[in-house]
Amino acid sequence: MGLCVLLCVLLSAVSPLRGDSSCSAPSRPVCYKPSRRADEDFTCQWTTEGDMTGFSYTLYLRNETNGIFQNFNASKELSYILTFESVSLDIQLQVWVSAHRGHSSCSSASTSLRLDQAVKYPAPHVKKKTRGNELLSLECQKPGDNMGAYYEIRYRKTGDVSRAWSYKNSTTEDYKPDLFQVSVLREAAYEVQVRRRAKEVRHAQWSDWSAPIYMPLKLDKPPVVKWDVELRKNKTARTLKLSWEPPSAGASVGGVMYHLSYVTWPCDTQPSTLTISNTEHSIPITLSAAQVTIYATNSAGLSPSQTIAVPPVPHLTVCPPESTTFLKRNLSKMESDKKLRRLCWEWYRLGDGQTRDRPAEVKSATLRTATNITEIAVMEDYVRYYYFVHLRASPKRNPHTLYSCPVYKTESTPKVKPGNLTVVNVSYSWLEVCWQPIPVPELRGFLTHYQLCLSGDCENVPENQTCKTFQHLTPATEYNISVAGATSQGLGPPATETIWTSEDPTTQTGTLKKWIVTIACLVCLCLLAACPLVCIRLRNKLPAVPKPVIASVKYSPNTQEVHPPKEEVHVVTLECVQKTPETLRVKLEEGCRLLREGGDAGEEEEEEEEEEEEEEEGMGTDEEQDEMTIETNECNIPLNPNYKCQTLRIPEVTVTTEGTLREIECEVTSPVYKNGLFFDVKVEPCENMGTSL
Structure with a gap:
């Protein structure tokens, strides 16, 4: 009987039996251990196709040396774990799996292997990943045997699943970290997967691929944060609203997380931390x-951090009296409460009255020890501090500020005087004076008021006022002004100024007119006295009338430029016109009439032309002068000495008592060259008619 069962098993190992068409043979079983250690158990796995509901599986092992069988019932699971004590490790085995349900059964193909050489590492776990400019650095957790392995890395750019993978192989050493690097583009995000296989093992198998590792771009910049503060209705707490922009798409691959660190309770020594994925x-x-x-x-690393400093509410300049009463009243109510309530005192030194110049100090105090800030805090004398009293009913509730106020441990008088005391406006009956406030570090106490004095009359000015107007003053009067700051301990040094008021405009107008008249008279006298001096000085400065100077030039024949003479010959015909006494008398009367009309024009000629004309007349003969005298007497008109140059150019007619008609008739006019350019007319007797030109 046993022989028959063995024969059936052998036949099923050679060729799978299918008792029913609904039975689908499983795949070849894969058996392995997770490391190279000898005490590791083995896992055998197989897969099926189709609907195998209700089938049970049996795993068979046969020793190829002695033919001994081993079977293991896997029930309805698709895997089975073999303990290393239950199997032979150093011999060759045939392994297969059989599926059966009722009378239906089928078997897989067999696999030959040695179990001690069958190793399949689990999928790698990347425990560290960093990204440089063009390198991806990965560090995987070593397998259980701490031995080296063969690694295969595949990577591709994100955003396109159809893109082909790029591969890189790497080998690690025993007992050393499994590190490797991949060269990538700087401006691209990548998806990376890793698998490995044991070294020096005959039946080593590749592990499964690791989960996708996304390598985004490096976060080079801190988050750009926008914030806003809202005061709550009770005005004892605020809400800080934060929002920021997400990084670029390449840097957001694989997700981005935001880490916040802040302090809500000032007395906490450690800040609260929060990690979120949203941007608000x-x-x-x-x-x-x-x-x-x-x-x-992100997967590539950390971004630089961004710190948001939220300032406190505006500081009070003085501590209101009702605030102290409010604090005492609330403390008395808390003391009656049985629940534990804690207070947090926070204080810091003010450098300029509004900003702190040192880190804040805090101290927790229970209600039993809470009395006064000056008893709790260590403070300097004459230095202004600011403190808050915070309250938190329970750790789960949000804290709020119960009280805040400026404080001095010890006060004194101001150290300096108010600055820049100036009279900005002044008139005959009023003036306005302004000054700069005393700096807070120099006050050495709370400023209560300013004492302002005008020539001995003093009055107090509120501490927040730095200008004052005085009215009903006396015109043209000297006033002494002084101002000093005052604290609860007394007055500080004063700042002084002296000013004169202007004169009354009603009395100033008459005086001004008198001065104007006096100054005008003095100016006129000065001008009259200066005129003769100016005239004399101008006459002395005017140049003398120049006289013509004829320079004597020595004649030098060698320096003369001589041109060859040119001669022009003109043919001139002279006609002798016989003149009758009637003709001469008519012409003489016409000439006298024309001379009488143009006599007035000749009077306006210049003296130089008269002198030239006299010289020309002097060159004539005595007979011509006598004839001109006779003609003038006959016309009975005053003649212009330059009458010969008039435009009419009347021929000269000389009538003498000694002349005869023959002489008159025989007078001829002869053309004579003058200056080589034009003719002049000369009257000659008839016997000279043969004169050539």
Whole structure:
């Protein structure tokens, strides 16, 4: 009987039996251990196709040396774990799996292997990944045997699943970290997967691929944070609203997380931390200063951090009396409450009255020890501090500010005087004076008022006022002005100024007119006295009338430029016109009439032309002068000495008592060259008619 069962098993190993068409043969079983250690158990796995509901599986092992069988019932699972004590490790085995349900059964093909040489590492776990400019650095967790392995890395750019993978192989050493690097483009994000296989093993198998590792771009910049603070209705706490922009798409591959660090309770020694994935968050804060730090992380690393400093509410300049009463009243109510309530005292030194110049100090105090800030804090004398009293009913509730106020441990008088005391406007009956406030470090106490004095009359000015107007003053009067700051301990040094008021405009107008008249008279006298001096000086400065100077030039024949003479010959015909006494008398009368009309024009000629004309007339003969005298007497008109140059150019007619008609008839006019350019007329007797030109 046993022989028959063995024969059936052998036949099923050679060729799978299918009792029913619904039975689908499983795949070849794969058996392996997760490391190279000898005490590791083995896992055998197989797969099926089709609907195998209700089938049970049996795993068979046959020793190829002695033919001994081993079977293991896997029930309805698709895997089975073989303990290393239950199997032979150093011999060759035939392994297959059989599926059966009722009378239906089928078997897979067999696999030959040695179990001690069958190793399949689990999928690698990347425990560290960093990205440089063009390199991806990966570090995987070593397998259980801490031995080296063969690694295969595949990677591709994100955003396109159809893109082909790029591969790189790497080998690690025993007992050393499994590190490797991949060269990538700087401006691209990548998807990376890793698998490995044992070294020096005959039946080593590749592990499964690791989960996708996304390598985004490096976060080079801190988050750009926008924030806003809202005061709550009770005015004892605030809400800080934060928002920031996400990084670029390449840097957001694989997701981005944001890490916030802040302090809501000032007395906490450690800040609260929060990690979120959204880009908005609200934080409850007190009325004092707050600070929030935020940075982003992705698969490539951390971004630089961004710190948001939220200033406190505006500081009070003085501590209101009702605030102290309010604090005492609330403390008395809390003391009657049985629940534990804690207070947080926070204080810091003010450098300029509004900003702190040193880090804030905090101290927790229970209601039993809470009395006064000056008893709790260590403070300097004459230095202004600012403190807050924060309250938190329970750790789960948000804190709020109960009280805030400026404080001095010890006060004194101001150290310096008010600055820049100036009279900005002044008139005959009023003036306005202004000054600069005393700096807070020099006050050495709370400023209560300013004492302003005008020539001995003093009055107090509120501490927030730095200008004052005085009216009903006396015109043209000297006034002494002084101002000093005052604290609860007394007055500080005063600042002084002396000023004169102007004169009354009604009395000033008459005096001004008198001065104007006096000055005008003096100016006129000065001008009259200066005129003769100016005239004499101008006459002395005018140049003398120049006289013509004829320079004597020595004649030098060698320096003369001689041109060859040129001669022109003109043919001139002279006609002798016989003149009758009637003709001469008519012409003489016409000439006298024309001379009488043009006599007035000749009087306006210049003296130089008269002198030239006299010289020309002097060159004539005595007979011509006598004839001119006779003609003038006959016309009975005053003749212009330059009458011969008139445009009419009347021929000269000389009538003498000694002349005869023959002489008159025989007078001829002869052309004579003058200056080589034009003719002049000369009257000659008839016997000279043969004269050539």
